[in-house]
Amino acid sequence: MTSRTWERFTPAQRLARFTIYLVAVIALVVSMRTVQIVPEFLYDAPTQMADMFERMWPPDYAYYPGGVHEALVESMHIAGMGTILALVMSLPVALLAAKNITPVPALNWLARLILVSSRSVNTLVWAILFVAVFGPGALAGTIAIGFRSIGFCGKLLGEALEECNKGPVEALKAAGAPWPSIFLKAYWPQVSPAFWGITLFRWDINVRESAVIGLVGAGGIGMALDTAIDLFRWTQVSLILLCIFAVVIVAEIVVTKIRQKII
Amino acid sequence: MSAAITRRAFKPNWLARLGWLAVIGYCVIALGSLDITWDRFVIGLENGAKFLGSMIPPNFERWKLLLGNLLETLEIAVIASAFGVALSLPIGLAASRNLMPTWATWPARIVIAICRSFHPVIFAILFVKAVGFGPLAGILTLVFASIGFIGKLFAEAIEEISLKPVEACRAAGAPFMSVILYAVLPQVLNRFIGFATYQFDANIRNSTMVGIVGAGGIGGTLFAAFQRFDYDFLAAILISIIVLVMLGEYLASIVKAVFND
Numbered sequence: 001m002t003s004r005t006w007e008r009f010t011p012a013q014r015l016a017r018f019t020i021y022l023v024a025v026i027a028l029v030v031s032m033r034t035v036q037i038v039p040e041f042l043y044d045a046p047t048q049m050a051d052m053f054e055r056m057w058p059p060d061y062a063y064y065p066g067g068v069h070e071a072l073v074e075s076m077h078i079a080g081m082g083t084i085l086a087l088v089m090s091l092p093v094a095l096l097a098a099k100n101i102t103p104v105p106a107l108n109w110l111a112r113l114i115l116v117s118s119r120s121v122n123t124l125v126w127a128i129l130f131v132a133v134f135g136p137g138a139l140a141g142t143i144a145i146g147f148r149s150i151g152f153c154g155k156l157l158g159e160a161l162e163e164c165n166k167g168p169v170e171a172l173k174a175a176g177a178p179w180p181s182i183f184l185k186a187y188w189p190q191v192s193p194a195f196w197g198i199t200l201f202r203w204d205i206n207v208r209e210s211a212v213i214g215l216v217g218a219g220g221i222g223m224a225l226d227t228a229i230d231l232f233r234w235t236q237v238s239l240i241l242l243c244i245f246a247v248v249i250v251a252e253i254v255v256t257k258i259r260q261k262i263i
Numbered sequence: 264m265s266a267a268i269t270r271r272a273f274k275p276n277w278l279a280r281l282g283w284l285a286v287i288g289y290c291v292i293a294l295g296s297l298d299i300t301w302d303r304f305v306i307g308l309e310n311g312a313k314f315l316g317s318m319i320p321p322n323f324e325r326w327k328l329l330l331g332n333l334l335e336t337l338e339i340a341v342i343a344s345a346f347g348v349a350l351s352l353p354i355g356l357a358a359s360r361n362l363m364p365t366w367a368t369w370p371a372r373i374v375i376a377i378c379r380s381f382h383p384v385i386f387a388i389l390f391v392k393a394v395g396f397g398p399l400a401g402i403l404t405l406v407f408a409s410i411g412f413i414g415k416l417f418a419e420a421i422e423e424i425s426l427k428p429v430e431a432c433r434a435a436g437a438p439f440m441s442v443i444l445y446a447v448l449p450q451v452l453n454r455f456i457g458f459a460t461y462q463f464d465a466n467i468r469n470s471t472m473v474g475i476v477g478a479g480g481i482g483g484t485l486f487a488a489f490q491r492f493d494y495d496f497l498a499a500i501l502i503s504i505i506v507l508v509m510l511g512e513y514l515a516s517i518v519k520a521v522f523n524d
Contacts, residue, residue, distance in 0.1 A: 016521045028345045031338035037399045045403075049393045077293040084290060120508040121501065122472040124384065124482075128489050132314050134307035138297040212384040215476060216486070219297075229388065245380055 056238035063236050067224055068243055075220035076247070078138055079210040082145025083203045089146060090154035097158035111158070119151030123209045127218035141218030145210060149202050160194035161187060196262055200255045207251040211244045314494065321502055322495035328484065329499060333507055336480035339401045340466040347409025348459045354410060355417030362421065362447065378411030383469050387478040398479030405466045405473070412465070413458045417451070424450040456522045460515040467511035471504045
């Protein structure tokens with residue numbers, strides 16, 4: 001008998017892995033060589049950053065009641081309403097995407113297309129589009145947040161619906177229940193923990209996003225930030241950043257607490 | 264009480280109903296304070312129809328500019344992913360409580376928390392102010408975003424490993440680097456590759472946007488086209504962004520498939 005050597009991977013697997021490493025390295029080298037970076041800026045960066053932080057300190061707390069509070073509340077409302085809008089819009093898409101509820105491949109594909117395009121376009125880009133449609137302000141921001149979140153909520157909700165146990169559904173069907181009752185009493189109890197989890201998770205993300213969409217004119221604290229930066233009022237900029245930071249942390253704590261309670 | 268007890272199959276859940284009422288109440292209050300009215304919405308729909316009309320057909324005449332920008336976007340994503348992943352490895356390792364002493368985990372955890380706390384766009388604005396317009400600011404932004412994301416997940420993955428191989432290596436007198444290399448990494452490599460490909464995908468998505476605040480890539484062109492009412496070119500840019508993102512998702516799925524079998 002010839003001695004056999006045991007190997008973890010087949011030659012094809014090793015070749016595939018090697019190709020990926022090679023492509024990654026080549027892509028990195030090519031990118032590093034062609035991307036236009038001014039080296040002086042890089043050497044200069046630490047000094048510039050230090051200078052910027054020096055000008056930011058101390059934050060201008062007196063600015064909060066007049067300029068920040070209202071915008072911050074508006075941001076929170078945009079995040080909340082955007083999440084609710086997203087849930088309302090993503091429910092039908094999720095129903096279409098779930099193969100066990102909609103056994104029509106063409107409709108599944110349509111739903112998946114909606115989900116993918118919603119996620120491919122960044123919130124800021126959605127915001128730009130809706131500012132063009134509805135004009136600057138919170139309405140554009142709310143709808144932008146809603147449209148961006150369809151992809152996320154719809155995908156996760158659709159997956160939760162697909163994992164449902166068929167037993168209760170068939171029991172209700174056999175008893176002759178109409179479709180709304182089947183959904184409410186058979187599917188909903190099974191997906192509701194997932195639903196609330198998704199809602200909380202997305203709300204947390206949307207709080208972060210609602211803070212920046214103002215940069216393109218879609219309302220909220222981002223507009224105050226944009227103004228402060230354009231006017232070089234660095235102490236106000238640092239105050240706004242501190243406020244955003246505080247709100248994001250509080251939102252995260254709230255989400256963690258509620259999640260522990262209901263799931 | 265009367266004896267007519269009707270048996271209901273499903274008991275009404277009053278707490279849940281109150282909750283739904285509260286949600287509706289919040290919606291009314293928020294809609295009022297955001298100045299969102301039906302009239303504005305209807306006017307907006309008319310605008311929207313006009314807007315969509317001027318977007319069709321998409322204008323691909325300036326495809327050279329478009330292609331150049333897409334390439335820059337991709338380059339930002341590639342460089343940022345490489346450095347972000349390379350930096351988040353040691354930071355994630357330092358943040359894992361089961362391998363490192365407290366004096367190492369705390370600073371690492373603070374770094375990760377700072378990277379995660381702000382939206383990438385805010386980092387992009389700060390970096391544009393610090394290092395000037397252009398792709399460098401975008402790369403730095405996405406490196407920070409990557410450290411925040413992968414660093415956290417990697418630290419969590421390391422905290423979940425089985426400690427038996429680690430103890431075996433230590434008992435055999437292996438130096439620290441060997442413990443990491445032979446006892447820790449093999450247990451987390453697969454998940455790490457999953458995180459890295461996901462982050463590459465996310466970096467492509469985000470690098471299309473950092474240009475809006477001047478940090479390089481296709482976002483700058485997109486914002487310029489929007490401000491000049493070049494809506495047919497805007498449509499072309501949007502289509503190419505969606506194609507690029509889907510391509511990135513496809514690439515990530517190939518890499519994951521190769522490493523997972």
